[in-house]
Amino acid sequence: ESADAALVLIVPAAAGVLVGSLGAGPVLGIATAFLFAAAIVALRVRLRPSAAVDIPDDDGDPGVADVLSRWARFGKDAAEGWTVLRRTPVLWLLTMGSVAANVGMALFAPVEAVWILTDLRLGPEFLGVQITAGAVGALAASSLAGRAIDRLGERRCILLGSVGCAVAVGLHLLAYADRAHAGPWLLAGAALWGFMVLLGNITQAAVTARACPEGTLGRVTAMRRTLTRGSVPLATLAGGALGATLGVGWALAGWQVLAVVSLAAVVPAARWVDAGRDDVD
Template sequence: MSRRTAGGFVLLALLLAAVNLRAHLASLPPVVDDVAASLGLTSAGVGLLTSVPVLCFALFTPAASALTARVGPERAITLGLLGILGGTLLRSTGSVTTAMVGTTVLGVGITIGNVAVPVVIARDFRERAASVTGAYAATMNAGSTVTTLLTVPLAVAYGWQWALAGWGVLAVLALAFWVPAGRGLAAHHRKVDAADAARGAGSAATDAGDDRTAHAAQRRLVVLLTLAFAGQASGYYAMTAWLPSILGDTVGLAPAAAGGGAAPFQLAAIAGAFLVPIALAGRVPARAVAASLSALWIALPVGLLVAPDLWWLWVCLAGAAQGGSFTVILTLLAQRSPSVAAARRGSAVVQTAGYACAAAAPTALGAIHESTAGWTAPLLVILALLVVMAVALWTASRPTYLDR
């Protein structure tokens, strides 16, 4: 197998693994009422069941980072996929306990993938980090779109348990490709590491001043991207949870129409994830890309406040922007970190803090809505989060970071 063919096989296997990082989460909301009725869950129980994975992202990202460093990203991705498969099957067995435990196992498996997949991108696709990260983000959104659309028909035909468990085939397919691809990749890097070690310690010497400068730049980058990701993830999960309700209350859409109206927020993310690498490859400055995406994201809360009749436009623009901004954040981390280890550690910090904020955002937004009896204050909160994201991205993407 040629090097190019091997690289293509690894990329295919990596993208199949990426499908599993959101698809299983998106399969639950369409049938959550059936699940609640079958298991006897209260509204609080349903909220816990749907929020557990995001809590896992926040709580277990440091452990996932340590695991990736210890066993390597290849084995970590395999373990993550096994956790996703086991958790998917366990949550469908028909009891409250197994549903909660299975969802937790699923969340931990996805957390490992969230950390390990970007490490492989930063290490093995560094020169194509923007395009591969875009494909990674688009694949995740495509997977969640497919499970969102098809879970209800499957549940009607076979019941919710089989409908949810059936998506385990995605993890099986990913494992079938990733296990051989990961073994080959690990073997390749063992040879590279052995060759580097044979050259002796002399080549590892670096200038202490340059090293301190690189570490200081990395710390600033991580802080800025943490703020950006916290704003991005909080805005995404809050709007995912409440956008149908906002459209129903502010625009007057019926429940079914409001749910359909919110769909472009997810679908347009695929376009955003693909367009960002194209723009960067066309030598559009990263700062210009970041600023444009921030403006499109901010158009959603501002548009719903000042021109709600154009809700479909704001939803589509923000959908593309949220997919694109996720890609920009991970691309900046992959391209501007001084080493793979620094990218892994930075990713752990960014995701831990970002997902901690994201886990709290839907609940906080709901509480603000209930206390104010309207959506003006919640939308202003979303606007504030996105402004923080915009400022952080604007600063992190300035050319001096790239040119250091």
């Protein structure tokens, strides 16, 4: 988490400066080159042969991987992850809360840059600074999350993260209402969102690891990510259409509503978290 936050801290600010000095075209070319480089690396990793290893089944006998096809095994793992997720209330509620939060963020994401550049006229450099503010918040959360969980407990950290995200969206609404001071509101909202999202994610990861039955963590985590991140592309398309037809305010309002829906899912989930871990030192 810290490495990702550090990269996100540096790259957007540099990109904003490059867009301002070189224009969008050259920066798009640089981004495309990096994308192709990443694809080449991923392809080489995928094609590298792996050592033959006998994978034991539930009874300890090797050879299951030879019997099941890759797709059949994938389907079996996905079904097991889904079953565990649905049968574990805390995991299901936290997952639905994350889905709502991601969909809300995706609704506003496609129109945010257009709004900042054309309506607010803050310039491309501001976009880099804004994303950097979010990265600073995430970097701070990655450094402080462990101590926060130890002192406040998992339950309070989960609730704090969800409440903080709703407040961060509210700061974006203030920027929409108070355009004369939109810049500071947006920077504060981005920093708070970055901090609270990462605090919630780290705490939820700890809860997920403890709530999963032995041997199912990987499958459950994969299913959670499929649901939480798989909802983003369609939500992004919907957000672009919503902003184009009804305006930026409606997309932003949708984000706020879904942030509250996310909080409504997280509150009952917090009741399932081990109360013994919530004792304040």
